[in-house]
Structure formats: C-alpha cells, structure tokens
Amino acid sequence: MSKALKTGGEVDSYCTKCKMILNHRIIAMVGTTPVRVECSTCNSHHNYRPRMPGEKSSPTASGTGRSSPTPRVAKETRAAQAERERTQSWEKSIAGKALKDFRPYRISERFNEGDLLRHSKFGDGVVLRVIDAGKVEVLFKDDTRTLAQGIGA
Numbered sequence: 001m002s003k004a005l006k007t008g009g010e011v012d013s014y015c016t017k018c019k020m021i022l023n024h025r026i027i028a029m030v031g032t033t034p035v036r037v038e039c040s041t042c043n044s045h046h047n048y049r050p051r052m053p054g055e056k057s058s059p060t061a062s063g064t065g066r067s068s069p070t071p072r073v074a075k076e077t078r079a080a081q082a083e084r085e086r087t088q089s090w091e092k093s094i095a096g097k098a099l100k101d102f103r104p105y106r107i108s109e110r111f112n113e114g115d116l117l118r119h120s121k122f123g124d125g126v127v128l129r130v131i132d133a134g135k136v137e138v139l140f141k142d143d144t145r146t147l148a149q150g151i152g153a
C-alpha cells in the first residue's frame, strides 16, 4: 500500500506527547515531505518525525514502511573548498592595494614571488611562486595560472 502523501492525508509519525509512532493527519507539507502533523490520538500539533527520537534507522513494521532519508545539505566538495580558500587568499593579497602596485603583465617582464600584476585578460593577480626563469605561478581571482615571464627580455 503506497498512498501519496498530501496535506490532510494520513501518515505515521512520532508523537511528541504520546511518545509513540502513531497515525497523524498532515497539516503542512514541503514538496512531498510532511512537515507539520496533527496526532489523531491526542490532537497535538508538532513537527513530522518519521522515527522515534534516538532510533537509528529501523523501519517500523506498521505503516507505509517508507523510509524517508533526511535531506542533507550536499557536503562541500574538496574542490569547492580549495576553490573558496584560493579566492579568499586572492582577496587577501589584493585587498587594499593601490592601482600603482599592479604591474601590467607582459611576457617580457620578470616577476618575483608576491608581485602584483594586472593581466589584460585574467585581471588582477599575485605571483605565488617563481617556477623558473621563464615561468611564474599566478593566483587570479578565478584560477591559478602558470604564465610565461622573461621571454625575449
């Protein structure tokens, strides 16, 4: 038996007053999930709780038996986290710097670690490290890029 849940419909929920899984009437739903329910036994209104508090995850024998996984906010991926940290360190490096502190990036220029530069396409950046005489790693707002330097100087 699988009936679609809807406002005014019935659902098994834990009652905070009766302290049991009991039949409830759905008062409010968000999407397909009941959020507020009314206990058919004691008529109290409370939030929908598909399980007993503290219960791990044993589906009740009675009722719909439908397990409703609690929606979880997607955990920040490692890449997203690195991305955020990079943007933060970029902002820190750029913050409060005057326009004159930025050197226009030219392939013929040579840069040192910590130098601020302005790239015609990528915008403001800070030199993270000098890879070798011909290459620098530059942190831009949207990405870290390896740029050539000292070419034809």
Ligand SMILES: [Zn+2]
Pocket: 015, 016, 017, 018, 019, 022, 039, 040, 041, 042, 043, 044
């Ligand atoms: Zn109740």
